[in-house]
Amino acid sequence: MSQVSTSPALGIATKPERRDIGLRRRYAAERRFRLYGMAAIAFGLLFLFLLLFSVVSKGYTAFQQTMITIPIEFSEQIIDKNNERATNPQKLVTANYPVVARNALAKVLGVSEDDRAGLKAVNGMISDSVRVQLRNLVTADPSIIGTTQTVTVLAHGDLDSAFKGQIDLTVPETNRKVSDKQVGWMNQLAESGALSKHFNTGLFTNGASSRPEAAGVGVALIGSLYMMLIVLVLSLPIGVAASIYLEEFAPKNRFTDLIEVNINNLAAVPSIVYGLLGLAVFINFAGFPRSAALVGGLVLTLMTLPTIIIATRAALKAVPPSIRAAALGLGASRMQTVFHHVLPLAMPGILTGTIIGLAHALGETAPLLLIGMVAFVADVPATPMDPATALPVQIYMWANEAERAFVERTSGAIIVLLIFLILMNVGAILLRRRFERRW
Amino acid sequence: MNMMSEAAVEKALDRQMNDISYKMIGKDVSVYYGEKRALYDVNLNVRENTVTALIGPSGCGKSTFLRTLNRMNDTIDGCRVTGRITLDSDDIYDPNIDVVELRARVGMVFQKPNPFPKSIYENVAYGPRIHGLAKAKADMDAIVEQSLQKAGLWNEVKDRLHEGGTGLSGGQQQRLCIARAVAVSPEVILMDEPCSALDPIATAKVEELIHELRANFTIVIVTHSMQQAARVSQRTAMFHLGNLVEENDTDKMFTNPDDQRTQDYIMGRFG
Ligand SMILES: Nc1ncnc2c1ncn2[C@@H]1O[C@H](COP(=O)(O)OP(=O)(O)OP(=O)(O)O)[C@@H](O)[C@H]1O
Ligand SMILES: [Mg+2]
Numbered sequence: 001m002s003q004v005s006t007s008p009a010l011g012i013a014t015k016p017e018r019r020d021i022g023l024r025r026r027y028a029a030e031r032r033f034r035l036y037g038m039a040a041i042a043f044g045l046l047f048l049f050l051l052l053f054s055v056v057s058k059g060y061t062a063f064q065q066t067m068i069t070i071p072i073e074f075s076e077q078i079i080d081k082n083n084e085r086a087t088n089p090q091k092l093v094t095a096n097y098p099v100v101a102r103n104a105l106a107k108v109l110g111v112s113e114d115d116r117a118g119l120k121a122v123n124g125m126i127s128d129s130v131r132v133q134l135r136n137l138v139t140a141d142p143s144i145i146g147t148t149q150t151v152t153v154l155a156h157g158d159l160d161s162a163f164k165g166q167i168d169l170t171v172p173e174t175n176r177k178v179s180d181k182q183v184g185w186m187n188q189l190a191e192s193g194a195l196s197k198h199f200n201t202g203l204f205t206n207g208a209s210s211r212p213e214a215a216g217v218g219v220a221l222i223g224s225l226y227m228m229l230i231v232l233v234l235s236l237p238i239g240v241a242a243s244i245y246l247e248e249f250a251p252k253n254r255f256t257d258l259i260e261v262n263i264n265n266l267a268a269v270p271s272i273v274y275g276l277l278g279l280a281v282f283i284n285f286a287g288f289p290r291s292a293a294l295v296g297g298l299v300l301t302l303m304t305l306p307t308i309i310i311a312t313r314a315a316l317k318a319v320p321p322s323i324r325a326a327a328l329g330l331g332a333s334r335m336q337t338v339f340h341h342v343l344p345l346a347m348p349g350i351l352t353g354t355i356i357g358l359a360h361a362l363g364e365t366a367p368l369l370l371i372g373m374v375a376f377v378a379d380v381p382a383t384p385m386d387p388a389t390a391l392p393v394q395i396y397m398w399a400n401e402a403e404r405a406f407v408e409r410t411s412g413a414i415i416v417l418l419i420f421l422i423l424m425n426v427g428a429i430l431l432r433r434r435f436e437r438r439w
Numbered sequence: 440m441n442m443m444s445e446a447a448v449e450k451a452l453d454r455q456m457n458d459i460s461y462k463m464i465g466k467d468v469s470v471y472y473g474e475k476r477a478l479y480d481v482n483l484n485v486r487e488n489t490v491t492a493l494i495g496p497s498g499c500g501k502s503t504f505l506r507t508l509n510r511m512n513d514t515i516d517g518c519r520v521t522g523r524i525t526l527d528s529d530d531i532y533d534p535n536i537d538v539v540e541l542r543a544r545v546g547m548v549f550q551k552p553n554p555f556p557k558s559i560y561e562n563v564a565y566g567p568r569i570h571g572l573a574k575a576k577a578d579m580d581a582i583v584e585q586s587l588q589k590a591g592l593w594n595e596v597k598d599r600l601h602e603g604g605t606g607l608s609g610g611q612q613q614r615l616c617i618a619r620a621v622a623v624s625p626e627v628i629l630m631d632e633p634c635s636a637l638d639p640i641a642t643a644k645v646e647e648l649i650h651e652l653r654a655n656f657t658i659v660i661v662t663h664s665m666q667q668a669a670r671v672s673q674r675t676a677m678f679h680l681g682n683l684v685e686e687n688d689t690d691k692m693f694t695n696p697d698d699q700r701t702q703d704y705i706m707g708r709f710g
Contacts, residue, residue, distance in 0.1 A: 252516055322553035326616070328514060330566040330623060331543035341555060342567070 010347060013103035055418070059411025065213060066155040066163045068126065068189060072104040073148040074138065085142060092142060097134035101126050101153055108194065109185050121181055129214035135439050154202070155195065157213040157405040159186060163195070203412060207378040208389070208397075212405030215398070217413050219377045223293045224420075230297025230384065231304055231361050234353055238301075246309075247248040248317040248338050267306035268325040274303045275367030283371060290372035291387040296337030299371060307360065311353020315346035331347030348432040355428035359421050365392040391417045462627060463508060463545075464655040468522035470512065472501050477503045480522070481683045483676055485627070490649060490658045492668035492689065495678035496704065501661045502550075504678070505629050507549040509545035510538050510661065526627070543570050546625035550632040552612035554604035554619070559596050562604040562615055563587060566623035582622055590618035593647050610641025617648060621656075628652065630660040635669065646671050665705055669693050677701045 076083070079095040102123045103113070110116040130153045138145060154160075158177040161167050163186055173180050177362065189195035206216030250256045278299035282288045288295045300356075319342045327337040376395050381388040389397070391413060398410040463485040470478040478500045485491050485508075493501040510531060512518045524531050531541050543566075554562050563583045564573075573579035583600070587593040592614040596607070604615055613633055620628055630649070634642040649658060649671045661669070662668050668675050669689060676686040677698070685698040696702050 005613035322549065322551060322554075324554045325511065325514070325549060325554065326555060326619075327565075329509065329511060329542060329549070330568055330569070331539050331541075331546075331621065332565075333539050336569055340569075345556065435683075 002036060043147030048139050049387045052418075055414050056410050059408060059413075059415045061164050061166070062203060062408040062412025063200050064164075064197040065202065066160040066195065067152050067198050068105065068195045069152040069255075070104050070108050071148050071152060072134070072153075073107075073382075074134075074145045075100060075103070076146045078103075079145055081139065085145075091348055092139050093135060095135070095138070097125070097131045098123065098128065106229065106291065106326055109188070118181075121179060124178075125156050125159050125182055125185065127156050127213045128211050129154050129209070131379045132134075137212050144153045151317040152198075154213045157211060159401060160213050163197070164408075166408075169217060172436060184273060198306075203409070204416075205380075207380060208376045208394075209378060212401070212403050212409060215406070215409060217391060217394050217416060219380055220389045220391045220394035220413070221416075222380055223296070223373070223377075224390045226293035226357060226381070226384040226388065227297040227390060230294065230302045231358060232354070234297070234301040235304045235308050235357065239305050239354075240312050242305075243309045243312035243316060244338055244343070247313050248342065249334065263306050265310050267310055271303055271364055272366040274299050277302065278367060278371050279354060289385055289387070291375045291377070291389075292385050293381060293390075294384040294390045295371050296368050296388075296390060297371050297384065299367045300364060303364065303367065304357040304361050307357040308350075308354050311356070312346070312350045315349025315353065316342060319345045320420075344435075349434065351431045355424050355431075359424045362420060362424070363392055363417065365390075365396055368393050369396075393418070407438070443469070445488035451474060451530040455508060460525065461485065464523075465504070465527045465601065466523045466525075467526060468507055468520065470500070470507060471513070471519045475490055478507075479681045481678075482590045483686055485659055486674060487657050488642055488653060488655075489670040489674055490653050490660060491674045491676060492672035493661045493676050493678060494663070494665065494668050494685070496676065497663075499678040500681045503679050505547075505661055507633055508627070508629055509532070509542050509547055510570045511542075511547065513538060524612075527558040539599070543623055544625050544685060545627040545629060546623055547558045547618050548613070548616050548628065548633050550635055552609060552616050552636065554607070554615050556603065556605050559587075559604045559607070559615060560600040563618050566619060570623060572623070583621065586622035587615075587616040589621050589648070589652065590614045591644055608641075610637045610644065613637060613641070614643060617645070621652070625656065627657045630658065632661050635663065636668050642667070655692050665693070669680055677704065679704070 047303055061225060070216050080091055084252050085091045102119060105126060106119055106122045109122060133153060159182065162178045162183060167176055167178060177382065186195060197343055203216045205218040206214055207219035209215040246256060278295055282295045282298055283290055324337055327341045366434060373389050374397060375387055375389060377387045377389050395410055395413045400405050461484045465481055465483045468478055468481040469476065482505060489605060493505065494499060495501055506512045507520050507524060512520055514542060520532065526544065555565065560583055563586050565577050567573050567579060569581050573582055584593060587596060595611060607615060634645050646667065651656060672689045675689045675692040677684040679700055685701045693705060
């Protein structure tokens, strides 16, 4: 009892001296680290912005093309003077269609048939591709010969550049590709509505052409599409099967270690080496055609496989062992364990890895140069065995051209490539979400 | 009346224990992990329709021994088992024995609840499905319901059978894993510290469940809780440093063990 009364009065415990545990230093370090991080990200964003800005500002005009809509008289006099077309079908193919178009435009502009210099200038305003365009019209329907049809033809690349304001008109006339007279006509036609900019569908459907206004990424798109399909169809099953075997079934010994090291090394081999390999194996040894999307696809498959295998193995490794134990403990075979439980859980990782590999392959140029895909291909390839190019190769080829119209097309093709890459990455994210939602 | 009959069942089970029948017999079982030896010539028999508890300090080889009984050690790289283990007189390490069939007869519940990331229904139905135990959907529904009933989980989940099994609480997950093991109708169920992640209430439920399962299954359970061993088991085996120290009736083990080390361990003097 007395002990209780002598105990000290209740109160707040005296606060011990505060220890210096370096809080200020630690927080300062953290702040510094965050600053570095933000600076790094800002730096990255700046360059991304610069890249996108330079590409888009140079390339957006490529999606529009200047065209001239004029009534064209399919004069029998020029096309088939002696009326031989019934006996000689070649006549309609070899007829002088550019003159037909030139005369039509000259008529609109009021240039006399005798003014040779004037006619030459008029001719310089129309793309040479008009020959093919009119020939196709006539061979499809020979009855239009002798009639007048309203046709929309491509303007010449230089006129297109001038109309887009890309040619400096203050430069002396002799130093530029469009004359003052042509500029005058251009403005006259634009005012009357005959000359205007249209959406450039040709950019997506045409193949290679030495005339920039008629050149497009059509062949390259198809070629890239074939190659992506080949890469997907080959590398996904092979890569996933190899990874599953290595990760879930193969014994862990020297030999499998060696394989693992080799796969990691292969992922780091410069892509041009794969091009050399493809040249030696697929073209020289197996005898596949040069410049074909098939060979390109096979080479890119070889290049993509290590990436997919590494991503798949990482995804398989990340599946908790307890899931395997649960399935095995119930009497599932190893194969059932893998296919019923492990693989579905690893799927998001596998798909992400695959799409990253595909995106990588889509942008690959160097190995394709070696197997001859850097070629002038004007016709859309019907099968993967036909000559084709690829988007990045097309960009590379156009980047070597000097004309202003090719410069904008180079950037335009880059924009197309970037859009495909973005779509693929969005696809990867969506697939990931979809598969992850199941657990 | 009910109490009486339960006591009668208890008596009957005890009587059955007197004319002993061994479900699994382990003879000179040694296990090596690479060069390291984890078990030294263990001779331990598991009686039918009995709960056998394995106790002993951490790292003494309880889980290792448990895993030899359904060959889960096969999945560990570098693990080697010598000696002889039989299930109803079949040598389970015989090359002619199919490990998949063995595991369908000797099921396992793990220390950490590990439901598949699928629905509750799918978790329970998976085993019967791969072994072809249900012909029609109705059969499967019946198996799922019975298994969940046996695991004491039915009432809690019957309205959400098609929701994810991983969304259950830890204790419910563990009972789901037990239901999953029961669904295959194994003869033996191995449990490796099934309650170590559970609260006292969930633990009590699992223990009650073990008690009921004993009528139909032979159970081997690893536990760190002496009270649990005393509550649920009829036989107890004590391991120490890879050796089987003593195996005895649980009552005797906890009152008057033969071995000094058992005495010390139970009294909490080491371990
Ligand atoms: N996969 C493994 N690889 C190598 N050694 C292992 C492995 N598993 C267990 N061991 C070793 O075998 C011995 C017995 O381990 P085991 O897991 O059987 O112990 P335990 O009695 O279950 O312990 P706990 O009560 O802590 O679970 C330990 O020394 C352990 O280090
Ligand atoms: Mg253990």
